[in-house]
Amino acid sequence: xxxxxxxxxxxxxxxxxxxxRLTVYCLAFLFVLTFWGTVYQVEHGLYAAQERFYSSWIILxxxxxxxxxxxxxxxxxxxxxxxxxxxxxxKSSFGILLTHxxxxxxxxxxxxTHYFAxxxxxxxxxxxxxxxxxxxxxxxxxxxxxxxxxxxVVAMDADHAKAGDDLRFDEAGLSVTVESYHRxxxxxxxxxxxxxxxxxxxxxxxxxxxxxxxxxxxxxxxGVFVVTPDGGAPVRVLLFGEDRAATTFVHGGAEWTxxxxxxxxxxxxxxKLLDFKREMHPGTTxxxxxxxxxxxxxxxxxxxxxxxxxxxxxxxxxxxxxxxYSEQPGQPQMSTFAVTRNYGRLIPYVSTGVIVLGMIxxxxxxxxxxxxxxx
Amino acid sequence: MxxxxxxxxxxxxxxxxxxxxxxxxxxxxxxxxxxxxPVMSMPxxxxxxxxxxxxxxxxxxxxxxxxxxxxxxxxxxEGAARPMRLATFVTGSSGRECVITVFPGDVGGLEANLxxxxxxxxxxxxxxxxxxxxxxxETFQSDGGLPCxxxxxxxxxxxxxxxxxxxxxxxxxxxxAFVKLGGTREQIVAEKENFLALCxxxxx
Numbered sequence: 001x002x003x004x005x006x007x008x009x010x011x012x013x014x015x016x017x018x019x020x021r022l023t024v025y026c027l028a029f030l031f032v033l034t035f036w037g038t039v040y041q042v043e044h045g046l047y048a049a050q051e052r053f054y055s056s057w058i059i060l061x062x063x064x065x066x067x068x069x070x071x072x073x074x075x076x077x078x079x080x081x082x083x084x085x086x087x088x089x090x091k092s093s094f095g096i097l098l099t100h101x102x103x104x105x106x107x108x109x110x111x112x113t114h115y116f117a118x119x120x121x122x123x124x125x126x127x128x129x130x131x132x133x134x135x136x137x138x139x140x141x142x143x144x145x146x147x148x149x150x151x152x153v154v155a156m157d158a159d160h161a162k163a164g165d166d167l168r169f170d171e172a173g174l175s176v177t178v179e180s181y182h183r184x185x186x187x188x189x190x191x192x193x194x195x196x197x198x199x200x201x202x203x204x205x206x207x208x209x210x211x212x213x214x215x216x217x218x219x220x221x222x223g224v225f226v227v228t229p230d231g232g233a234p235v236r237v238l239l240f241g242e243d244r245a246a247t248t249f250v251h252g253g254a255e256w257t258x259x260x261x262x263x264x265x266x267x268x269x270x271x272k273l274l275d276f277k278r279e280m281h282p283g284t285t286x287x288x289x290x291x292x293x294x295x296x297x298x299x300x301x302x303x304x305x306x307x308x309x310x311x312x313x314x315x316x317x318x319x320x321x322x323x324x325y326s327e328q329p330g331q332p333q334m335s336t337f338a339v340t341r342n343y344g345r346l347i348p349y350v351s352t353g354v355i356v357l358g359m360i361x362x363x364x365x366x367x368x369x370x371x372x373x374x375x
Numbered sequence: 376m377x378x379x380x381x382x383x384x385x386x387x388x389x390x391x392x393x394x395x396x397x398x399x400x401x402x403x404x405x406x407x408x409x410x411x412x413p414v415m416s417m418p419x420x421x422x423x424x425x426x427x428x429x430x431x432x433x434x435x436x437x438x439x440x441x442x443x444x445x446x447x448x449x450x451x452x453e454g455a456a457r458p459m460r461l462a463t464f465v466t467g468s469s470g471r472e473c474v475i476t477v478f479p480g481d482v483g484g485l486e487a488n489l490x491x492x493x494x495x496x497x498x499x500x501x502x503x504x505x506x507x508x509x510x511x512x513e514t515f516q517s518d519g520g521l522p523c524x525x526x527x528x529x530x531x532x533x534x535x536x537x538x539x540x541x542x543x544x545x546x547x548x549x550x551x552a553f554v555k556l557g558g559t560r561e562q563i564v565a566e567k568e569n570f571l572a573l574c575x576x577x578x579x
Contacts, residue, residue: 131406144405151405171402188495266403331549 045214095362102354109347185222519578
């Protein structure tokens with residue numbers, strides 16, 4: 001008996017969804033996106049290319065012509081592959097199914113990494129310890145109270161702050177109104193200090209907005225904030241992302257610190273940089289290898305280990321890679337670690353193994369079948 | 376049944392499309408231990424205001440750990456401490472401000488600083504003239520043995536410029552202190568002796 005006419009379009013759509021034609025379209029789009037994104041990156045930088053081509057659902061060419069972004073293409077490919085697997089269960093060979101399952105797992109792993117992985121960095125000078133890492137390009141307005149070695153921090157995201165925004169820090173009893181905010185700012189000191197200059201730890205008297213840098217980690221946020229303590233007079237405070245000393249004040253019997261800084265991610269351990277070592281290529285100033293001796297403190301237990309370029313530290317879901325270092329005459333050496341937390345870290349390895357296993361299975365099955373046929 | 380299974384993946388984009396929640400307020404604990412290192416610092420800040428609701432403009436703001444002391448010239452008034460602005464003085468005759476600031480390192484070098492200040496005065500000087508100006512400061516040692524390089528910008532700023540500058544560069548261990556007095560030529564001439572007296576009184 002034939003299907004009712006109303007069901008035919010749906011059937012056709014489902015058939016199209018599981019068909020190889022859609023797979024080929026997706027692969028062609030991915031080829032174009034990869035090529036286009038690579039060319040775009042040369043002029044606009046890596047971050048802009050990632051945002052426009054690889055993190056987007058739709059790309060608007062010239063501002064109005066839609067073109068599928070990588071996220072959309074990969075999602076359609078995932079749907080295509082999943083639908084194929086579901087309809088081919090019991091019909092196709094086990095090896096083919098296993099290979100496709102591996103590909104699907106790879107796509108899911110990519111999705112998990114894209115949506116749930118956390119990336120930040122931790123820079124320490126020798127002897128310094130910290131329990132938080134810093135975002136590469138997101139900013140927060142943070143207020144904290146020092147309690148011994150521990151800071152009790154209350155922070156709000158500042159990336160989308162704009163003049164007129166009202167922020168409330170209940171713990172500190174502070175109301176903050178954004179007077180001006182620049183995602184990338186240049187700071188200026190006045191030759192003749194102004195009597196009405198906002199409070200600032202470096203004596204900065206004014207900020208000017210600058211064009212956003214191609215690499216967002218080069219942006220330095222800055223803003224003027226009107227801070228009103230409960231029952232107190234409002235004060236204009238200028239906060240600049242490169243302030244070396246935070247602005248501190250006393251209110252409600254406690255000392256509070258206010259800072260505009262890169263978003264911090266709390267880590268489940270404290271990292272202390274004991275010693276940084278680097279080895280140069282002979283006769284050059286190029287680093288051949290560098291490593292950091294660190295002390296990791298977790299729940300009162302300390303352990304010492306070395307993090308080097310190909311030997312990251314892994315603990316409680318976090319991975320610390322040796323990323324870079326900094327040296328200045330007369331100052332302790334500084335080491336920078338890339339900090340990642342990626343729940344899908346192992347999925348690419350597993351999925352690749354599944355794909356290889358599926359292909360071997362299929363190859364052997366075909367081989368056996370042909371040998372038997374010849375006999 | 377099989378068709379239902381095929382439709383299930385259609386829900387996947389919706390699930391994947393949900394961005395992670397981005398909480399407006401985040402509360403967390405942070406441990407930060409910074410080792411002691413040789414740095415310059417300001418005098419101990421005055422005690423916090425005694426009232427229950429202190430005015431933050433007069434609240435001491437911390438900067439660094441070691442000390443630099445000075446004697447306030449007669450007729451000048453020392454204002455409230457500000458972070459990294461080690462001291463702010465209001466001159467007696469003109470009411471202009473003189474400030475002492477400290478920055479890590481040499482802040483780009485002597486000529487870079489002179490160039491920056493000239494830029495702030497909206498004055499352009501040829502590189503040769505700038506080098507000559509940088510090499511010819513009035514120099515002396517303060518009472519505390521600190522080298523002071525005095526730059527009177529009256530020598531390079533055009534006579535009709537609205538503002539001029541008197542600056543002292545004081546190299547310290549790992550940092551540099553700057554003493555700056557801005558004003559008209561007349562105001563600076565009137566306060567130059569007091570400015571030099573302030574620089575001479577600097578002690579580590």
